[in-house]
Amino acid sequence: MPELPEVETIRRDLAPALEGRRIAGIRVRHEDILLAPRRREEFRRHVEGRRITAVDRRGKWLLFRLEDGVLVTQLRMTGRFCIGPGPRPPIADFRHVAAEIDLDDGRTLFYDDVRRLGGFLWLTPAAWTREEARFGPEPLDRGFRTVDLGAALSRGSAPVKNALLDQSRIAGVGNIYASEALHGARIDPRRPGRSLNADEVRRLHRSLRSVLRRALENAGTTFRDYRAVNGRSGRFQGRLRVYGREGEPCRRCGSEIRRIVQAGRSTFFCPGCQA
DNA sequence: CTTGTACCCTGACCGC
DNA sequence: TGCGGTCAGGGTACAA
Numbered sequence: 001m002p003e004l005p006e007v008e009t010i011r012r013d014l015a016p017a018l019e020g021r022r023i024a025g026i027r028v029r030h031e032d033i034l035l036a037p038r039r040r041e042e043f044r045r046h047v048e049g050r051r052i053t054a055v056d057r058r059g060k061w062l063l064f065r066l067e068d069g070v071l072v073t074q075l076r077m078t079g080r081f082c083i084g085p086g087p088r089p090p091i092a093d094f095r096h097v098a099a100e101i102d103l104d105d106g107r108t109l110f111y112d113d114v115r116r117l118g119g120f121l122w123l124t125p126a127a128w129t130r131e132e133a134r135f136g137p138e139p140l141d142r143g144f145r146t147v148d149l150g151a152a153l154s155r156g157s158a159p160v161k162n163a164l165l166d167q168s169r170i171a172g173v174g175n176i177y178a179s180e181a182l183h184g185a186r187i188d189p190r191r192p193g194r195s196l197n198a199d200e201v202r203r204l205h206r207s208l209r210s211v212l213r214r215a216l217e218n219a220g221t222t223f224r225d226y227r228a229v230n231g232r233s234g235r236f237q238g239r240l241r242v243y244g245r246e247g248e249p250c251r252r253c254g255s256e257i258r259r260i261v262q263a264g265r266s267t268f269f270c271p272g273c274q275a
Numbered sequence: 276c277t278t279g280t281a282c283c284c285t286g287a288c289c290g291c
Numbered sequence: 292t293g294c295g296g297t298c299a300g301g302g303t304a305c306a307a
Binding site for chain 2: 032076077096113114115116117155156157158162225226230263264
């Protein structure tokens, strides 16, 4: 369940090891992690021999920029990376390695994904530009102001929790931080996004940026499967106010935290202080 | 256009 | 001890 803070943590771990390196070879153990193109041979033809010029992030997607294309990684639920001197992953926990990328410095980047919901996507620069146009703004960017959040929430009639999860409105927010941000702003997750008044939008803007920033400072939340590079755990799980705390007392008002299902996902909130 | 639902996948967990 | 059922949720395809 890597969201923006987790993917950014992974990006910061990977960038110094990968930037400037050339991809010497790639072995795809499970073809179903290839999202496009879907065939090993075609995928390898685009990637092998290319230099990684930069490691970037957009929303929850990690981007390896190549000289003549973009290698996109979606970790989805259980995707992980580690780097080792090869040929075996240095982490015993990597029992479901789906792909191995050999670098020109002799090291190997291992992609492990138990459920294989995540994977890789190779795109031309032009195709990536089209793809990126579907994303909403980055909530931690300096230019992301209260009015931008208001605009993102005002479209349609979706509950504010669902709106926060919609990557075309705001990029990078997932199930954990959507619940946490709404609790921080004392807003009921079931309220239609467009029903929030100016003060509520302002509170949610502050709360969302604050929780994402603090999670990033703590290398993310290791609630279940997420690990940063080489098995490193996040530290934000102890700071969660509502996520995963059904039946426990709210740390702000003492009411029992409730769990409901919205759009097929769990939402945690405090009925006492999220009016 | 928006919104909701099924699906992908495996392992952890739970009740019996 | 085993076994079936449920759940975890990011993203997409598709229907309404």
